Each structure stands twice: as structure tokens, then as C-alpha cells.
Amino acid sequence: MFDLTIDDREAREVGALLDDLAGTYSTVEDPAFQRRLPVHAHELPVRVREHLTTFRLGEPAGVCVISGCQVDQDRVGPTPAHWRDQGPVSPALREEIFILLCGSLLGDPIGWSTQHDGRFVHDVLPVPGDENEQIGTGSAQTITWHVEDAFHPFRGDYVGLMCLRNPDKVATTYADMADLEIDEETAEVLAEPRFYIRPDNSHLNGASANGTVPSPGAARLMAASRERILGMHNDPEPVPVLFGADHAPYLRLDPYFMDFDRMDQEAAVALKRLSAEIDRNLREATLAPGDVCFVDNFRAVHGRNEFTARYDGTDRWLKRVNVARDLRKSREARLHAESRIIF
Ligand SMILES: NC(=[NH2+])NCCC[C@H](N)C(=O)O
Ligand SMILES: O=C(O)CCC(=O)C(=O)O
Ligand SMILES: [Fe+2]
Known part of the structure; x- marks a missing residue:
């Protein structure tokens, strides 16, 4: 991990900037x-x-955490029962601006038309009924490690998480490609x-839903996007798992959503070897309120340990x-040059 803790003076500086922006927008x-x-x-x-x-250009680590910011628990209020259950002004607007x-x-930063209504x-909070889902609204199941949106050619280079509360100290898991030992033959197949x-x-549900479009x-674009996602579901294109430099490859995988039956025997063996090596190197980062974590989505996988949701606002x-x-x-998948939503 590549960490920074900001001091009190810096935290006040950040606070003043967020007050200003949250007052304007x-x-x-x-x-x-x-x-x-x-x-x-x-x-x-x-x-x-x-x-x-430095994290962006030097690629010193797969994960970086910035801590030292405070989250006013009274202001953000209780954890909502659903991500749709929020009024026109988010109580955590300052934290959204900071991340x-x-x-x-x-x-x-980008969003997806097929995920979280294009927000x-x-x-990331537990939603009643989703306990056993492999998505951010789940809880009772471990979210198995993955590259975020691994299936998508336009997936992000980074995924950022900012913790508002984590009373049971549930860990985010991660593994850094740089720590893995993979033999040459396996790497070639991958x-x-x-x-x-x-x-x-998380995308499949969004692509199947009939939301309104502006x-x-x-x-x-929404119709094209749904067709693309459903196409990727029914008939995915074959892709490599490792890419980039041979001596320092990037990775792209989410074994939970990969068909072992569809791949050839040699490919399946190679993927199992890589998966075992990732399991062996899986680390935990337990985010505390105010922590901002960025995962390099090209060189690290991440997931989350299971927990019991209470659904009582905590x-x-x-x-x-x-x-x-x-x-x-x-x-091609965005409406305007500057629009951030990928369809
Ligand atoms: N192995 C997995 N569980 N993959 C899916 C990851 C969760 C998904 N990115 C979400 O938005 O919630
Ligand atoms: O809840 C976490 O710590 C990470 C969950 C996750 O994989 C995600 O939201 O993409
Ligand atoms: Fe994720």
C-alpha cells in the first residue's frame, strides 16, 4: 500500500475547499x-x-490510501436503506466532492448508464434482499476479488472508495500484480x-431495467449500450487476462463471472494458477471514516469480506x-465530448 496521512492544517485546508464547493454546487x-x-x-x-x-505516474503500488479527513457522522446521517433513498441534496455531498x-x-471520473441509474x-451499502449478491449492495457473501468492470473495454483505470462509516471494521481485500510469482509458460497462455x-x-440488472432517459x-446510446452488455453476457469475446509489458503485465479478470467451461483446458489451468497466486497474496485494508482509497484497476484486484447487515442506519x-x-x-459511448457517463 502507498499511504498518506494529512495533518490538521491540511485537513482544515481541505475542509475550507469542500465548504466552498458544497456551497456553490x-x-x-x-x-x-x-x-x-x-x-x-x-x-x-x-x-x-x-x-x-506519484501513484498515477510511478505506479509504486496497487492501492493507495489517503487518511486524516474527518467525516461528521451527524451531518451524513444514518446509512440509507437503498442508494436510491436520498433527497435532492446528498448529506455526504462534501465527501462526494472530495473523492x-x-x-x-x-x-x-466516469459513471455508467447501466449502473446505479447512471450516477x-x-x-456502497448493504441493501435488504441483496445479502447474497456479488455486488456492492451485498453483505453476507464475500465479494470475490476482481478487476472492476473487467468485462468492459472502457473500464476505469482506477476505482476509488471513500469510507463514511465502517463500524464492524469490514476489510476491503486487494492483491497487487507486482507481488505475484507466475511462471513464463503460464504468463504466455494468460x-x-x-x-x-x-x-x-450490477450492469446486467441496469441493462435490463427500463429507466427513463433524458x-x-x-x-x-442507451439502446446500443443495453445491446452491447446483453451481447457480452450471451456471447462474450475472447480476451487476454494479462496485457501490456511482459516484464510487468497489467491484468483483467473477474473469475466469478468467467466461464471455465467455455475456455480451453490449458487456459483454464493457467487461470487457476493465477487465481491461486492471487489468493496467496490477498491483503486486507480496513477503511476507517474519512479514508480515501484508490485501487489501480490495471495492476490490482480488490474485493470485500462478508459481514452481517443490520439495516438500522448504522x-x-x-x-x-x-x-x-x-x-x-x-x-463513441458518451453523448458529448465532456460528458462523463458511458453508455
Ligand atoms: N467478483 C465479483 N463480485 N464481481 C462483481 C463486482 C461488483 C461490482 N463491481 C459492483 O458494482 O458492485
Ligand atoms: O466494499 C468494498 O470495500 C469494495 C467493494 C467492491 O468491490 C466495489 O464496490 O467495487
Ligand atoms: Fe469492486
């Missing part, structure tokens, strides 16, 4: 706010900017397009963002 969905994000990100304390810039500012130092910032990754249920242009609650280093790669 009432929601992170405001396009004017989204446009100004990369500018305001440079008003963060210099050590925060340095830390995230977006940090993310803007790594790239440009820019997600809530670098060939012999693997199939299906969309996880404009005819958006409706067209449950674990995180905010989540996805960050792309090159927004242009997804231009």
Missing part, C-alpha cells in the same frame, strides 16, 4: 461542477497532489485471447467512483 451531477473538477483538484493541498501524481477531486488527479458517484468475462450483475440521443457505507485516464477512448 448542490449536486455532483451538475455539469458545471464536473467541468470545473480538474481545476478545483489543483486547490487540494500540495502533498495530496504529489501523492496521487471526485482526488480522482481528478488520477484522470477523469456519477455510487453508494496473455492470449482465450478468456471470456461476462458483465457482472433525450433522443441518450435513448439511442451499516457500513462507502462512496465509490471510477476514473478513466483517457476519456477519449470511450467517446
Whole structure:
């Protein structure tokens, strides 16, 4: 892990910046706010900017955590029963702004039309009925380690999590590709397009839902997006699991949503070897209120331990963002040059 703890003076500086922005913009969905994000990100304390810039360019670790910020528990209020259950002004607007500012130092935060109703910032909290789901709203099952949105060609380069509360100290798990030992033959097989990754249920549910869309242009993109996700579900393209430099490969996998039956025998053996090596190197990061964690989605996998949800307003609650280093790669799936939602 690559950590930074901000001091009291820096925390006050961040607090003043967030007060100012939360007074100017009432929601992170405001396009004017989204446009100004990369500018305001440079008003963060210099050590925060340095830390995230080093994480982005130097790739010193798979995960980075910034701590030292305070979350006013009274202001954010009880953990909602569902991520849809929030009024027009989010009680955690300041925290949403903070994680977006940090993310803007790594790239440009994005959202998905097929996930969380197209919201820019997600809530990770347990939802009644989803206990056994392999998605952020689950609880009773371990979220098996994965690359975020591994199935999607436009997946983020980073996933960011900001902890609002975590009273039972439930750990986020992660493994860094740099720690793994993989023999050359296995690595060669993993670098060939012999693997199939299906969309996880967080997108599949979104692609199947009939939400309203704001404009005819958006409706067209939404239809194309649903078709793409359902196509990836029914007939996924073969992709490599390892890519990039042979001596320091990046990875792309989510074994829970990969069909072992569909891949050839040699590919299945290689994937099992890599999975065992990831299991052996899986670490825990227990986020505390105010901690912001970014996972490098090209060189690390992450997941979450299981827990028992109480549904009484005190449950674990995180905010989540996805960050792309090159927004242009997804231009065909976004409405405007600067829009952040990928269809
Ligand atoms: N192995 C898995 N559980 N993969 C799915 C990951 C969860 C998904 N990214 C979500 O938004 O909740
Ligand atoms: O809850 C966590 O700590 C991480 C869960 C996760 O994998 C996600 O939200 O993408
Ligand atoms: Fe995840």
C-alpha cells in the first residue's frame, strides 16, 4: 500500500475547499461542477497532489490510501436503506466532492448508464434482499476479488472508495500484480485471447431495467449500450487476462463471472494458477471514516469480506467512483465530448 496521512492544517485546508464547493454546487451531477473538477483538484493541498501524481505516474503500488479527513457522522446521517433513498441534496455531498477531486488527479471520473441509474458517484451499502449478491449492495457473501468492470473495454483505470462509516471494521481485500510469482509458460497462455468475462450483475440488472432517459440521443446510446452488455453476457469475446509489458503485465479478470467451461483446458489451468497466486497474496485494508482509497484497476484486484447487515442506519457505507485516464477512448459511448457517463 502507498499511504498518506494529512495533518490538521491540511485537513482544515481541505475542509475550507469542500465548504466552498458544497456551497456553490448542490449536486455532483451538475455539469458545471464536473467541468470545473480538474481545476478545483489543483486547490487540494500540495502533498495530496504529489501523492496521487506519484501513484498515477510511478505506479509504486496497487492501492493507495489517503487518511486524516474527518467525516461528521451527524451531518451524513444514518446509512440509507437503498442508494436510491436520498433527497435532492446528498448529506455526504462534501465527501462526494472530495473523492471526485482526488480522482481528478488520477484522470477523469466516469459513471455508467447501466449502473446505479447512471450516477456519477455510487453508494456502497448493504441493501435488504441483496445479502447474497456479488455486488456492492451485498453483505453476507464475500465479494470475490476482481478487476472492476473487467468485462468492459472502457473500464476505469482506477476505482476509488471513500469510507463514511465502517463500524464492524469490514476489510476491503486487494492483491497487487507486482507481488505475484507466475511462471513464463503460464504468463504466455494468460496473455492470449482465450478468456471470456461476462458483465457482472450490477450492469446486467441496469441493462435490463427500463429507466427513463433524458433525450433522443441518450435513448439511442442507451439502446446500443443495453445491446452491447446483453451481447457480452450471451456471447462474450475472447480476451487476454494479462496485457501490456511482459516484464510487468497489467491484468483483467473477474473469475466469478468467467466461464471455465467455455475456455480451453490449458487456459483454464493457467487461470487457476493465477487465481491461486492471487489468493496467496490477498491483503486486507480496513477503511476507517474519512479514508480515501484508490485501487489501480490495471495492476490490482480488490474485493470485500462478508459481514452481517443490520439495516438500522448504522451499516457500513462507502462512496465509490471510477476514473478513466483517457476519456477519449470511450467517446463513441458518451453523448458529448465532456460528458462523463458511458453508455
Ligand atoms: N467478483 C465479483 N463480485 N464481481 C462483481 C463486482 C461488483 C461490482 N463491481 C459492483 O458494482 O458492485
Ligand atoms: O466494499 C468494498 O470495500 C469494495 C467493494 C467492491 O468491490 C466495489 O464496490 O467495487
Ligand atoms: Fe469492486
